[in-house]
Amino acid sequence: MKKKITVIGLGYVGLPLARLFATKYAVVGFDLKKNRIEELTQGKDSTHEVDSEALLKVLVSKNPSNEQNGLFLSDDINDIKDSDIYIVTVPTPVDKNNHPDISALRKASETVGSVIEKGNIVIYESTVYPGATEEDCIPIIERQSALKFNVDFFAGYSPERINPGDKEHSVEKILKVTSGSTPEIATEIDELYKSVIIAGTHLAPSIKVAEAAKVIENSQRDINIAFVNELAKILNLMGIDTNDVLKAASTKWNFLNFKPGLVGGHCTGVDPYYLAQKAQEFGYHPEIILAGRRMNDSMGHYIASETVKMMLKNDLKIKGSEVLVLGFTFKENCPDVRNTKVIDVVKSLEDYSICVNVFDPWPNPAEVKETYDIDIISKAPFKKYEAVILAVSHKEFESINIKNLLSENGIIYDVKGVLEKESGVKRL
Structure with missing residues (x-):
């Protein structure tokens, strides 16, 4: 039977x-x-x-x-x-x-x-x-x-x-x-x-x-992304494009080609904490696992601060300015907002007294409001912004001419590294 x-x-x-x-x-x-x-x-x-x-x-x-x-x-x-x-x-x-x-x-x-x-x-x-x-x-x-x-x-x-x-x-x-x-x-x-x-x-x-x-599957992935996130911070200080470096390094057969970015979601941003807590119960205090988590958890604030630096460089006002964040889900082309780290970008920008608009056609706006207490735009915006941050590379964003959304001297921060390199565009 x-x-x-x-x-x-x-x-x-x-x-x-x-x-x-x-x-x-x-x-x-x-x-x-x-x-x-x-x-x-x-x-x-x-x-x-x-x-x-x-x-x-x-x-x-x-x-x-x-x-x-x-x-x-x-x-x-x-x-x-x-x-x-x-x-x-x-x-x-x-x-x-x-x-x-x-x-x-x-x-x-x-x-x-x-x-x-x-x-x-x-x-x-x-x-x-x-x-x-x-x-x-x-x-x-x-x-x-x-x-x-x-x-x-x-x-x-x-x-x-x-x-x-x-x-x-x-x-x-x-x-x-x-x-x-x-x-x-x-x-x-x-x-x-x-x-x-x-x-x-x-x-x-x-x-x-x-x-x-x-738990080790996702902990390993988390640590690898943390490494390239740290690499991105270092290379940015040197004025070197991270994506160019990764593209060159990936020509070696055994190079693991991870990309820098925000690490959220229901697994990769969570599982390392499950492993770490159990390790601590056995008297072992993990170093690499939690260091990777700290690095990845810092990226939202880092992206916001880098955006503000670019705005200052372009003589744009900070207090009272308007910034558009494209994407709120934890990854592209899905409505999942569990443990999304885009919220860290939004909250950090708001700490600078910036007015932040979030556009994402995928998630349920009511769920976002209930979980994160922010309102998102579910239809394409038509106003001008001092800065636009591409946080999630949804397929719907491919048809948007982001430059048309910018005010004079406005800047674009490309978290996902999918836009062409040109003046006014910064890639993580």
Whole structure:
């Protein structure tokens, strides 16, 4: 008999996964946000990760039996009581002090604990520090369910590798790391993912190994970007174009061609803190990891201060001037504003008493207002600005003649390094 699956959390990770599994299994997609369930039921995904046609193709109007295929959406906990496998894909951000916040993970574990039955498996996909599954989540399920781990129910960890906005590397095309709490369960979990992931799987020897693999992937990327960000600061002082240097250096076969810029989002700007906190619990105080984070977290202020220096050089007023920031999401061509570092640029400019306008057609303005307390422009502006900062290279910006948005002697700061080098344009 086929297994019935519940996916808890229908965001950037959970929805694509639920849709994929629904092509071969009976799946319940569970989310506490009623408005999210309502929009998805209509075939609309505000994250743009699953297109309407693909979503509507797998949606079913009633809770399917094990032998059926399809995705049933619900915010009612009663609809997930008969599942065999529970996959948790809730957010794991950091708080304002950059401490890991696993409150959503704990809440999801309580939910699983209230419905899990003997023989069931719970698989976590949310990014965590090594040990979180077995030390933080499983005890909650045991207390809630009165069942015994690895006797009555089992667990696994398979880290998500979704890249928001990336249509080429969709979930089924990304090799999946899997793991399980016993050798038998590990094999079962691996076979489950292997049945839908065409890129294949890698079975890790333990849950902790799989957890650690996830956090070091993004920590490594964070450190590499921190290096080129520091390089950009040094080369700027020397009057050397960073992009020209990287282009020349990348001609060597083993050079890693990372680009300088703002490092935010749900993974790269967050995962290093998860690894660092766990290291500190073991008495080790990481140096390179946190140094990289400090460098990357400083870039918003750096971009703002460099913009102001250019404005002063061009005899432009600072106090009361107007600056346009193009883009607010954490990366191009997606609506995801989680942990975006563009907000640091905006707030730093405002510290100079500059009036900042932000134009971005991708995110929900209401979400931006609620999360960051700023208003964004969702339609192309037509006024003149003392400075324009290209913070995110959305495809919509390619057709904008940025020079037409500048006042006399106005300047352009190209964070993404995509504009041609010319007078009045500075690249990071």
